[in-house]
Every structure is written in structure tokens, then in C-alpha cells.
Amino acid sequence: MWESMNAFDQTAPTTTGPAAGEAVPSAPVSAADTSGGPGLPLLHSGKVRDTYELPDGNLLMVASDRISTFDAVHPTTIHCKGKLLTGLSVFWFEQTSEIVPNHLISFAEDVPDEMRGRGLKVKRLKMLPIECVVRGYLAGSGWADYQATGAVCGIELPPGLTESAELPEPIFTPATKADVGEHDENIDAATAAELVGGQETFDRLRELSIELYEFGRNHARERGIILADTKFEFGIDSDTGEITLGDEVLTPDSSRFWPADEYEPGGPQPSFDKQFVRDWAAGTGWDKSSPAPAIPQDVEMQTRQRYMEAFVRLTGEPPPSWMARASAGAGPAAGC
Numbered sequence: 233m234w235e236s237m238n239a240f241d242q243t244a245p246t247t248t249g250p251a252a253g254e255a256v257p258s259a260p261v262s263a264a265d266t267s268g269g270p271g272l273p274l275l276h277s278g279k280v281r282d283t284y285e286l287p288d289g290n291l292l293m294v295a296s297d298r299i300s301t302f303d304a305v306h307p308t309t310i311h312c313k314g315k316l317l318t319g320l321s322v323f324w325f326e327q328t329s330e331i332v333p334n335h336l337i338s339f340a341e342d343v344p345d346e347m348r349g350r351g352l353k354v355k356r357l358k359m360l361p362i363e364c365v366v367r368g369y370l371a372g373s374g375w376a377d378y379q380a381t382g383a384v385c386g387i388e389l390p391p392g393l394t395e396s397a398e399l400p401e402p403i404f405t406p407a408t409k410a411d412v413g414e415h416d417e418n419i420d421a422a423t424a425a426e427l428v429g430g431q432e433t434f435d436r437l438r439e440l441s442i443e444l445y446e447f448g449r450n451h452a453r454e455r456g457i458i459l460a461d462t463k464f465e466f467g468i469d470s471d472t473g474e475i476t477l478g479d480e481v482l483t484p485d486s487s488r489f490w491p492a493d494e495y496e497p498g499g500p501q502p503s504f505d506k507q508f509v510r511d512w513a514a515g516t517g518w519d520k521s522s523p524a525p526a527i528p529q530d531v532e533m534q535t536r537q538r539y540m541e542a543f544v545r546l547t548g549e550p551p552p553s554w555m556a557r558a559s560a561g562a563g564p565a566a567g568c
């Protein structure tokens with residue numbers, strides 16, 4: 233055990249800002265829209281993260297402790313979640329930089345002191361308008377599609393696969409970015425190629441996505457976590473013209489993580505992180521539409537411990553060590 237959970241204080245914002253369903257626009261939504269933030273223009277407020285514009289034109293992406301299940305954000309935050317997911321993304325950006333360049337510039341320099349650990353300075357990209365989904369296992373909308381058509385997004389699969397079965401090889405199943413309140417929609421390869429501006433770009437996105445997924449899957453598997461599927465977002469770096477990995481990477485918010493020791497194909501798997509919330513929510517009679525209910529303290533604690541466990545297993549680093557690195561030069565590590 234790295235340290236008592238009580239060592240982490242809670243400083244994350246708990247309110248949700250205005251939502252927008254699109255990639256960060258090239259100009260601030262409103263220069264006056266800085267409430268609750270670091271005094272920088274707020275460009276985009278998502279379910280979990282807020283994106284600000286830094287004076288040099290780059291972006292500051294800040295992960296809150298908010299949690300969503302069934303696409304609805306709960307009013308209760310999960311202590312430390314934002315810093316753990318930020319540290320996890322940094323870990324993967326560093327580990328995969330030889331596969332593809334990424335948008336991470338810094339987790340310390342130019343990140344305001346109070347945002348250290350949960351904020352990243354990233355290069356602003358021209359985002360490509362698809363979500364690059366890779367599936368190694370049959371779950372969620374992939375399982376539904378397979379049951380209905382024997383294929384996932386038009387990719388034929390062998391007959392007789394059960395729910396949560398491992399696929400013969402990972403498949404690339406892009407989706408459109410949904411507007412707020414809607415679910416992402418799976419699209420076929422031809423539509424995706426058109427959206428990203430051509431077959432060549434599409435082929436490269438598929439190749440990179442699968443390579444990144446396989447890297448993450450193999451790493452996680454050795455540490456007792458199944459990476460069932462995940463979603464990447466890429467953009468073009470206008471300075472180099474290169475396809476560049478953006479957004480967050482291989483976090484529980486962008487992926488399905490399953491505990492390997494409980495894996496049993498033939499039905500849905502428990503989610504590594506959100507299962508406690510989902511199980512509890514299922515028992516409350518909540519109809520899964522917004523607003524989501526507040527999460528009881530014991531469920532919040534168990535969920536928090538799961539995020540800690542995923543972080544430690546995957547990165548091998550105790551959370552306080554990550555927070556100290558992120559806070560270097562900004563006074564003592566602030567905890568959560």
C-alpha cells in the first residue's frame with residue numbers, strides 16, 4: 233500500500249461547465265467565460281475535462297474528478313480521479329511516442345500551480361472528425377452489432393462468438409463524434425475515409441490505432457488488466473503536417489478495462505473502475521437519464537481505490553510520486 237487514501241485532499245472543481253459537442257474550436261467560445269478556471273479562456277467543457285487556451289496558443293487540458301456512467305455525470309466526484317487519469321495518459325504518451333507523435337508538451341511548465349497533476353499543456357491540433365475505436369473483445373455496441381449482423385461495423389467475424397469473447401485479432405471500428413447527449417455512432421470504413429479526407433489517412437489511422445491498442449493490451453495483460461477496447465483521437469500538427477495523437481490515451485474513461493482474474497466470456501464483464509457505481513446505480517431504480525444520482529461514500533471509496541489500483545498496476549508508480557513530479561517547482565505536492 234503506497235499511502236493512506238486520507239493523505240489526498242480534495243480540491244477538484246465539482247461543477248460542470250457549459251457543454252459543447254465539438255472539437256476545440258480555433259477561437260475561444262467566449263473570452264469572458266473563465267469562471268471557476270485558472271483565469272484563462274475556457275474553450276470547451278466536456279463531461280469530465282475542461283480545456284483552456286494558454287497565452288501562447290497551446291491548450292491546457294484539465295481533468296476533473298467528475299465521473300459519468302451510462303453517459304450521465306454524477307454530482308459526486310471521485311477523489312483523485314483526475315490526477316490519476318492525467319498521470320496515466322502521460323505514462324502512455326511517453327511509452328508510445330516512438331509509435332506516433334503526440335500532443336503532450338508538458339505536465340509542469342506553464343501548467344498553473346493549482347492545476348498541477350490534473351492539467352496538461354498540449355499542442356493544439358486540427359482534430360480529425362472520427363473516434364478511432366479498436367476492439368480486441370466483443371462488448372458493448374460491438375456485441376450488439378455482432379448479434380444482429382454477424383459483423384462489427386461491417387467487419388465479418390467468425391460465427392459462434394460469445395459476449396466478451398476475445399476476437400481473433402483486434403479490429404478498427406471508427407465512430408463519429410456524437411453531439412452532446414447522443415451516443416457515438418459507428419460508421420463504415422468508406423464513410424470514415426471520407427470524413428478524414430481520404431483512404432491514405434484512414435489506412436494510417438487504422439494502422440496506428442491497432443498498433444497503439446496492441447501495445448497497451450500487452451502491457452496491461454502482464455499486469456492483470458484486460459484492455460477490451462479503447463478509443464483514440466488524432467489530429468494534424470499544423471507545423472509538421474503529421475498525424476498526431478491527441479486527447480487522453482488508454483485511460484479507463486476512454487477504454488474498457490476488465491480485471492483479468494474475473495474474466496469469464498459468455499456475458500458482460502465487470503468494469504475495473506466503474507462497476508461499483510454501476511452495480512449500485514442498477515439497484516437504485518435510476519432510469520439512467522440525466523441527472524444522475526449522488527454516489528454514496530462507500531461506493532465512492534471503492535471506486536477511488538480501483539482507480540488507484542489501475543494507476544499503480546499500469547504505471548508501476550505510487551500516486552504520490554506522480555503528484556510530486558507534477559508539482560515540482562510549484563511548492564509541495566498538493567495531493568488530490
Ligand SMILES: Nc1ncnc2c1ncn2[C@@H]1O[C@H](COP(=O)(O)OP(=O)(O)O)[C@@H](O)[C@H]1O
Binds near residue numbers: 253256276281467
Ligand atoms: N490537441 C488537441 N487540439 C485540439 N482539440 C483537442 C486536442 N486534444 C483533444 N481535443 C478535443 O478536445 C475535446 C475534449 O473534450 P472532452 O473533455 O473529451 O469532452 P467531450 O468529449 O465529453 O466533449 C474533444 O473534442 C477533443 O477532440
Ligand SMILES: [Mg+2]
Binds near residue numbers: 278
Ligand atoms: Mg472526449
